Amino acid sequence: MIKGLLFIFFGVFPIAYGQYCTSNVGPTSTVDSNVELVQIAGTVGNINFIGCPAVIGVQDLTNLSVTLNAGGSYMLNVKFGTCGGNYAGVGEVWIDFDQNGNFDPYESIGTWMGTPPVATSTFNFVVPSSAQNGATRMRVMQREAGSLPLNPCGTYSWGSVMDFGITIGNGIDCTGYVGDDEIDPINVTALPFTDTRDNSFCYSNNNYVYPSPDIYYKLTPNPLIQTVSASLCGASFDTFLSVVDMNGNVLAFNDDAANCGSQSELTFETAGLGSVYIIVEGWGSEMGNYTLTLNADYVGLDEEEQLSSIRVFPNPTNGSVRLNQAIGKATLYHVNGTELAKYDTDQSLHIDLSNFQAGSYFLRSVDGQVSQQIVLVK
Ligand SMILES: [Ca+2]
Ligand SMILES: [Ca+2]
Ligand SMILES: [Ca+2]
Numbered sequence: 001m002i003k004g005l006l007f008i009f010f011g012v013f014p015i016a017y018g019q020y021c022t023s024n025v026g027p028t029s030t031v032d033s034n035v036e037l038v039q040i041a042g043t044v045g046n047i048n049f050i051g052c053p054a055v056i057g058v059q060d061l062t063n064l065s066v067t068l069n070a071g072g073s074y075m076l077n078v079k080f081g082t083c084g085g086n087y088a089g090v091g092e093v094w095i096d097f098d099q100n101g102n103f104d105p106y107e108s109i110g111t112w113m114g115t116p117p118v119a120t121s122t123f124n125f126v127v128p129s130s131a132q133n134g135a136t137r138m139r140v141m142q143r144e145a146g147s148l149p150l151n152p153c154g155t156y157s158w159g160s161v162m163d164f165g166i167t168i169g170n171g172i173d174c175t176g177y178v179g180d181d182e183i184d185p186i187n188v189t190a191l192p193f194t195d196t197r198d199n200s201f202c203y204s205n206n207n208y209v210y211p212s213p214d215i216y217y218k219l220t221p222n223p224l225i226q227t228v229s230a231s232l233c234g235a236s237f238d239t240f241l242s243v244v245d246m247n248g249n250v251l252a253f254n255d256d257a258a259n260c261g262s263q264s265e266l267t268f269e270t271a272g273l274g275s276v277y278i279i280v281e282g283w284g285s286e287m288g289n290y291t292l293t294l295n296a297d298y299v300g301l302d303e304e305e306q307l308s309s310i311r312v313f314p315n316p317t318n319g320s321v322r323l324n325q326a327i328g329k330a331t332l333y334h335v336n337g338t339e340l341a342k343y344d345t346d347q348s349l350h351i352d353l354s355n356f357q358a359g360s361y362f363l364r365s366v367d368g369q370v371s372q373q374i375v376l377v378k
């Protein structure tokens with residue numbers, strides 16, 4: 001079923017690097033409403049912070065850190081108070097459990113509403129058992145005259161914002177998982193290509209189209225390839241597939257392919273293209289197992305596009321081939337696109353491959369009219 005897209009393509013995707021919002025965030029004044037106390041006992045370490053005197057902007061307290069175990073239950077004490085006069089306001093606390101650099105709404109572990117002086121608030125929370133090991137952050141925010149839920153990146157006159165260090169232990173070890181973002185993509189070294197993976201853990205959302213975690217593949221098509229087809233048919237979830245260039249321009253995308261339900265398939269032309277990212281994610285927040293397959297169509301392999309009577313023989317060969325007629329100047333390519341040798345078939349119809357390793361090659365006329373695949377066996 002085709003579903004409505006929840007976004008608008010502007011042609012360029014924002015590139016998100018997962019950095020926390022820290023500039024133009026929080027209070028612009030040091031007076032009045034302010035968090036007075038933050039306390040938590042971790043599995044390792046404690047935080048016992050006293051809040052006044054107040055500061056402007058985000059107070060970086062990430063040097064104060066505790067270790068929390070995935071699946072563990074913890075208690076956080078926060079005193080939403082004041083360093084001056086008493087005015088009504090709200091407060092909220094988030095921990096970036098999924099380590100995507102955002103304090104997401106689903107990562108809120110407590111809220112407060114009141115007028116200081118009030119008793120210390122106690123927030124009991126459980127670290128998701130799916131949390132991955134590593135360093136992340138907790139943000140504590142108070143905003144005078146604000147309303148819930150708070151924007152963790154918001155700016156306002158009176159209140160406070162404090163970031164503390166959190167280390168997740170006993171969780172999923174994501175060391176060695178590549179492809180989470182465009183900086184560390186899974187490299188497609190040859191076509192056809194197949195990769196089976198699960199995006200429901202160790203992968204985060206980089207704000208490409210849907211909240212589902214996205215996985216990046218990087219492909220540099222060789223000059224012989226005319227089109228590349230990508231398929232997620234058979235995935236365990238409703239997928240979405242995008243192809244973007246290195247500048248973030250969208251080249252192709254598909255939600256639901258005609259022949260595989262809610263999974264995605266697409267074909268894109270590669271002529272003149274440099275490297276591209278092929279991005280796998282789920283529709284909405286869907287995630288699970290998938291196999292991405294990539295296949296190439298090579299220039300000239302379509303019989304109807306070339307002079308039909310041109311042949312090389314023998315093919316496969318163990319050393320050399322002959323053309324049945326001249327095709328002018330021609331270039332021999334490895335199947336990976338590397339240019340290997342030039343020939344003038346007006347001078348000789350004999351093509352010597354004896355210096356090359358066994359594999360697949362293409363002989364292409366300089367005018368592009370003829371391209372013949374030659375298989376070399378040894
Ligand atoms: Ca997050
Ligand atoms: Ca990602
Ligand atoms: Ca996404």
Ligand SMILES: [Ca+2]
Nearest residue numbers: 239255256262
């Ligand atoms: Ca879909």
